Amino acid sequence: MPDPVDASRLKEFEELRPLLFSIAYRMLGSVGEAEDAVQETWLRYQTSATRPVSPKAFLSSVVTRIAINELRSARARREQYVGEWFPEPLLEDPYQDPQRAAELAESVSMAALVLLERLTPVERAVFVLRDVFGFGFGEISPIVERSEAACRQVAVRARRHMEAGLPRFDADRRAREQLAERFFAAVVTGDVDGLRALLAADVQLASDSGGNAPSLPRTVVGADNVARVLSSARAGLSQIGLTVETRELNGQPGALVRDQAGRVLSVMVLDVLDARVQFIRTVINPHKLAHLGPVSDSWAVRAAYLRARAGRR
Structure with a gap:
C-alpha cells in the first residue's frame, strides 16, 4: 500500500504549486514537461525523511534541479529538432506576484523562452530564479552547486545575453x-x-x-x-x-x-x-x-x- 499522504505537506505543496510550475515552464518551455517536473517534486517532498525549515526553498530547489537534469538529457533531442523551435503555448501563468509583474510577463513571452533555450541549463536556472522570481544568490548557490560569486558571474552573462536579444513590447x-x-x-x-x-x-x-x-x-x-x-x-x-x-x-x-x-x-x-x-x-x-x-x-x-x-x- 502507498504511504499515507501527509495533509500538512500536501497543503504546503499545493500553495507553492503555481510557483513551481512557473519556474519549471520557464526552464523547460514545455507545459507537459513542467507538469511532470512538479509531480516529481511532490513525490520527493512526500517521501523526504526530514521536514525542511522552508518548504519554498526546498521545493524550488528540487523542481529546478529536476528541470536542469531534464534540459541536459534533452539537449541532443532539441539540437536535432526539425525546423524552428518554439515553446509550448501557455494560456495562463498560474503564478502571480504584483511586485514582479513586469519580470513575470516578459519572461514568459515566446521571444524570451526562445532566448532562454540558448543558455546553458545552469545559466537558465540562475537567470530564472534571480531575474524573474527574485531569489537571492544565497538561495540559488546550493541549488546549482556553485558559489555565490560564481552565481553572480553566471547571472551577469545570462542577463547580458537576454538583454541583447529580447525585443521590447508595447506596454499598453x-x-x-x-x-x-x-x-x-x-x-x-x-x-x-x-x-x-x-x-x-x-x-x-x-x-x-x-x-x-x-x-x-x-x-x-x-x-x-x-x-x-x-x-x-x-x-x-x-x-x-x-x-x-x-x-x-x-x-x-x-x-x-x-x-x-x-x-x-x-x-x-x-x-x-x-x-x-x-x-x-x-x-x-x-x-x-x-x-x-x-x-x-x-x-x-x-x-x-x-x-x-x-x-x-
Missing part, C-alpha cells in the same frame, strides 16, 4: 489587444491592405511544426510577403470551416485556430511594438498543442483545403 495591454483584433479580422477577411497596414516593414512569420505537420518551408520576411501569405489563409477559413479564436498566449496577443469540429489546429502569437506587429509565431506541431484540448489532424485539414481549392477551378 489594451492597445495590443485592439491591434490583435484588427489583425485577426484582416486575416479572416483576407484583407491584404489591412494586414499590411498593421505589420512592421521587417515583420517575420515563422512556424514550428517539428516535422509533424505541414508548415511554411522557411521564415517569411517583410510586410508585403507576410500580408500575402496570411491573406491566402482566408480560402481555408471560408471553405473548410476553420475558425480563429483570439486569446492571450504567453502574455502576448494571439489566437487559436480550430477546425470545423472545434479541435485545435494551430496557435498564432504576436510580438507588438510601436503599434505594429513585429513577429508572428505559429505553433502547429500537434505534440505541443495537446494540453489545449483535442488536436486536429493537420495533414487531413491540408488535404481538405487542397480538394476545396481544386474544386473551385
Whole structure:
C-alpha cells in the first residue's frame, strides 16, 4: 500500500504549486514537461525523511534541479529538432506576484523562452530564479552547486545575453489587444491592405511544426510577403470551416485556430511594438498543442483545403 499522504505537506505543496510550475515552464518551455517536473517534486517532498525549515526553498530547489537534469538529457533531442523551435503555448501563468509583474510577463513571452533555450541549463536556472522570481544568490548557490560569486558571474552573462536579444513590447495591454483584433479580422477577411497596414516593414512569420505537420518551408520576411501569405489563409477559413479564436498566449496577443469540429489546429502569437506587429509565431506541431484540448489532424485539414481549392477551378 502507498504511504499515507501527509495533509500538512500536501497543503504546503499545493500553495507553492503555481510557483513551481512557473519556474519549471520557464526552464523547460514545455507545459507537459513542467507538469511532470512538479509531480516529481511532490513525490520527493512526500517521501523526504526530514521536514525542511522552508518548504519554498526546498521545493524550488528540487523542481529546478529536476528541470536542469531534464534540459541536459534533452539537449541532443532539441539540437536535432526539425525546423524552428518554439515553446509550448501557455494560456495562463498560474503564478502571480504584483511586485514582479513586469519580470513575470516578459519572461514568459515566446521571444524570451526562445532566448532562454540558448543558455546553458545552469545559466537558465540562475537567470530564472534571480531575474524573474527574485531569489537571492544565497538561495540559488546550493541549488546549482556553485558559489555565490560564481552565481553572480553566471547571472551577469545570462542577463547580458537576454538583454541583447529580447525585443521590447508595447506596454499598453489594451492597445495590443485592439491591434490583435484588427489583425485577426484582416486575416479572416483576407484583407491584404489591412494586414499590411498593421505589420512592421521587417515583420517575420515563422512556424514550428517539428516535422509533424505541414508548415511554411522557411521564415517569411517583410510586410508585403507576410500580408500575402496570411491573406491566402482566408480560402481555408471560408471553405473548410476553420475558425480563429483570439486569446492571450504567453502574455502576448494571439489566437487559436480550430477546425470545423472545434479541435485545435494551430496557435498564432504576436510580438507588438510601436503599434505594429513585429513577429508572428505559429505553433502547429500537434505534440505541443495537446494540453489545449483535442488536436486536429493537420495533414487531413491540408488535404481538405487542397480538394476545396481544386474544386473551385
